[in-house]
Each structure stands twice: as C-alpha cells, then as structure tokens.
Amino acid sequence: MVRKLVKFFNLLHVALVYLAEFLLVAMVVLIFANVVLRYVFNSGIIWSEETALLIAVWFSFIAMALGVKHRLHIHINLLSSAHIPPQLDTILWKIRDVVVVVVGAAMLWWGWILVGFTMRSILPATGLPAGVLYAVVPIAAVVIIYEGIVHLLNVDTGDEIVNDYLAGNLPFQSILTGRNLTGQERPAGRERPDSNERGGDHA
Numbered sequence: 001m002v003r004k005l006v007k008f009f010n011l012l013h014v015a016l017v018y019l020a021e022f023l024l025v026a027m028v029v030l031i032f033a034n035v036v037l038r039y040v041f042n043s044g045i046i047w048s049e050e051t052a053l054l055i056a057v058w059f060s061f062i063a064m065a066l067g068v069k070h071r072l073h074i075h076i077n078l079l080s081s082a083h084i085p086p087q088l089d090t091i092l093w094k095i096r097d098v099v100v101v102v103v104g105a106a107m108l109w110w111g112w113i114l115v116g117f118t119m120r121s122i123l124p125a126t127g128l129p130a131g132v133l134y135a136v137v138p139i140a141a142v143v144i145i146y147e148g149i150v151h152l153l154n155v156d157t158g159d160e161i162v163n164d165y166l167a168g169n170l171p172f173q174s175i176l177t178g179r180n181l182t183g184q185e186r187p188a189g190r191e192r193p194d195s196n197e198r199g200g201d202h203a
Helices: 002-040 048-069 086-118 136-153 159-166 173-177
Strands: none
Touching: 002 048, 002 136, 002 159, 002 173, 048 136, 086 136, 159 173
C-alpha cells in the first residue's frame, strides 16, 4: 500500500513539474503576444490578463508544493546544528515537518471551502467559474501534507529516480519499476538531509 502511494505521488510530482513548465511558458507567450498586439496593432487579447492571473496562481501554488519536497522554502536561522546535540537536531526537524503538515491541512480545509464558495461566481473575461482560479489550493495542500508526512516518518520515496528521470537520465518506465538504466533496484530512500544540505541551521 505504501509503495503504491509513493508511486502515485512520484507520478503526480512529475506531472506537476511538467504542468508548471507549461504554465510558465504559456504565461510568457500570452503576455508577450498581448503587449505586441496592444502597442503595435492597437489591439489586444481581452482575456489575457485574467488568464495570466489564473496561470500565475496555479504556478505559484504548484511551486510551493514542489518546494516542500526538496526543502526549498526560505527559513530564518536561529540555531546552528554544530552547537546542539544530534537528538535535539532531529527533534527540531521533526517539529518543522509537523508544522508543514498542519499548514497543509489548513490549506486543504479552507481551500476546499474557498473553491466551493467561488464556484458560484463567474470570471468576467473567460466565463470560467471563479473556483477554477483557486482549485489548485487543495491540490497543492494534498502534496504538501504528503511530503510533510514522508519527511516526518523518513519514508522511502525514490527521489533519486524521479530526479534522474526529470534530468533526462532515466526512461519514464524507471519511475514505475523503481529501477535504474542497468535494471538494478536503486535505493529509494528519502534520507534526512545532513547539516550541509540543511544549511546547518534551523528555523
């Protein structure tokens, strides 16, 4: 059951990375095209600003969720790992993971309510339900909760395989099988980052 769940979220991670890349390119192209049409041809795309806003919201929350997986979010350094016992170091990182899960749960709860409430409204330019703008919030929340839990429990998630696939070093089948190019099982461990990876400090 755990392996199936890990495989599902690894596939979701890959899908979100590709979606984020597509959204970024689409937003740049859309804004550029609208600027050219407006200042060169004295025209424009009526729905461009609204669509660009929608894309920006989706991209931001997807990036937020992916950032949790790789511990990329900015934090304020208060304690150095070099000056505290290893046991306290571990406890502090577990507290950090618990906070991430709690924040994700709050996002899921209130995001779901927000989507349900705004589905009654219509975006004026595109005619889409306003809830589409915020639908990414509960999606990102689910990913954040999952990543917080696997960090907290040190669950093996095969991050190396996913990263190698996204870097173009492994075929897509490797994500489904958990095997590298040589056909051997890769260590699928999500190891707790050492002091160098963490920056040696705590938030």
